Each structure stands twice: as C-alpha cells, then as structure tokens.
Amino acid sequence: MGDPREPPEGAPDGGSGNEDEYRSVVFDESFVRAARIQELSARERLGGHYPRAVRTRIGLGPLGSLPRQAVALLLLVAMAFAAAVYFGVSSPRRLVAAPSGDQLTVSLTALSPSSPVRPVADYRNPFAALPTGYGDGSAGFGEPVPAATAHFTRIEVMRALDVAERYLTLADLTPAVLTEGDTAQVRAVLTPGEQAQYDDSMNSPRDDEHHAATGWQVRFDPGQVALATDTVKVTGTMAFAEADSGTLEVTTDHTFVYALRPAGTERPLQVSLYSVRRALRMEFDRTDLSAGRLRLVDAATQAGPTSCAARQADHFQPVLTGLPPAPPAVDPADHTVPAWQLCATLR
Known part of the structure; x- marks a missing residue:
C-alpha cells in the first residue's frame, strides 16, 4: 500500500508532497508583524471603505508590532x-508657600483713661464692680460645642478647641507668664514654623506689627507691676470654621480683667483693675492637630488704662493710679515713630 500521507493519484511530479521542503519559505509571526503592508480583513473588504486590498502600516518602530x-x-x-x-x-x-516665619500680625491699641484712675473700693473683692457675665479664668472662655465640619471630624474640632483653650490659659492667665517673664510654656504650644518669630519677639520686641511680645501673650514688667490676686476675670467667645479643606480655624474674642498693684508694696489701697481685650485667629492643619500645636495668625489687642505715650511691644504698661501724662505731640514727618500705633479713650 502506498503512504497514507500521499494523495490518491500519487505525489506530483518534481516533489515528494512533504511539507518539510517548504519550511524555508514559511513566514513566522515576527516577520508578519514587521511587514510594512497589511492585508485587509474579510469584514473590511466587504465594507467597501478601502480602495485597495492592503493598507500601509504606520511607522511606530517597536510599537508597530503591538x-x-x-x-x-x-x-x-x-x-x-x-x-x-x-x-x-x-x-x-503651588504658588502658596507653606506657612513659616513671620506669620503673626499684631495690632496694639492703647486705651487712655479720660478721668483719674482710682483704686478698687474693696481690695479683698477687687472685681465687685464688674458687670455680670465674667467668669473666673477659663470658665469665661465660652468654648462652643464641637461638631464635625465638611473635612474635619468632631474629634479633630474638639482637639483644636482644647489646644486653643490651653494656649489662652497659658498666655493670658498663668502668673508665671504674666509677671515672671516665662516664655517656654507659650512657645511649646506654637507650631515650629512660628517659634523663630516668637523667640525674636521675646528677645527683641518692637512695634513693627510682627514682633511685639504683647501680641503673643499678656505680660507686665515685674519691676513695675504685681498681681494683687491670681484670679483673672474673663468674658468672651470662641468659634471654629474651615479656612479650607486642610485647615481648621479657631477665632477667639475675650476681655481679660486683672487686679494689679505697684510692685514692691503690699498696701491694699493701691489695687486697681486693668483690662485687655484680645481678638485672635488661630489655624490648625492635621499635623498641628496631631502634635497639639497651633499657628497664631492675627492678634488684635486693646489694653487700658494705658498712656498713649507708652510703648507696649515689650510689656503692657498700666496706669495704676492718677492720670497718665499727656501724650506727646506727633510729628507726621518723624519716621522713627511707628505709624500704626493707635490710642483711644477708655470707657
């Protein structure tokens, strides 16, 4: 019998019918993909959109084979x-630089008395004449109930309010800060990007809207003023809102009333009251919240009774008794005196 692989009529003339002899001319896959022309598919030929049966490949180099x-x-x-x-x-x-350096802007307004300053009627109860609404220390902060915002959870808002309250307690109520020159406690609550500005303000305070020590905290010259009592009366409010999706803002507006006496004397009849209003704006990003720190952005301060001539960048300078000296005449051409120093009459 013949070979079953051969056709019935036998192998054609000039060949054995075996495919091996055509292996040298069979195109492998890489050769076909590298061709510069490509035959249309049956669907494309039936569609009649191409005038020729082949198309030219786009020269994409190695991508042409994909x-x-x-x-x-x-x-x-x-x-x-x-x-x-x-x-x-x-x-x-990207045009907004990360907060650092001179972030705090300070405004100081001296409140000058319109009549002679008199001691309190009862030195054992120096705040008796205050109207209702004042609390002892942090009880007067008026902290709001924390609630979630669009991008911050209730826990994050509560943490921001707690840090703000801690800052107010240290900067405005703590005796060591008020009359003993302590700065470490307040500094520890500030974000690292502001600590250099804070240090410069404490070491070299000046009235340039950025480096007044009294913009950061309430403090009195211990050589001139002493606390008659550690109690400070406070009234005011706190609020929170989003500055943007990554920044939580806490604003505070409080009036602090201090009972003061001249330093170096225990005579009770010389106790008088001194008021400081501080309106602050603080900001927190999530790094600040995690670290328990804040960035103080704005501090607007009114303080009196104070002489209009007093320089308050280093310490507040209360008028304890009598009338302050008349303010000096102002020469608008004297550029050695800061133009933003303000004075108003205390009511």
Missing part, C-alpha cells in the same frame, strides 16, 4: 501623565 488596542492604551496613559504634570505645575495652590 495590537491597536495596546497602542491606544499607551497613548491614553501618556496623555493622562502629561495632564497630571501640567496641572501639578500650573495649579494655583
């Missing part, structure tokens, strides 16, 4: 990457 879906996917990835780079470079948020 399926069209893969090429399209690579193009989409490249376009997305280019868009991300463009918007990352041109985004307006």
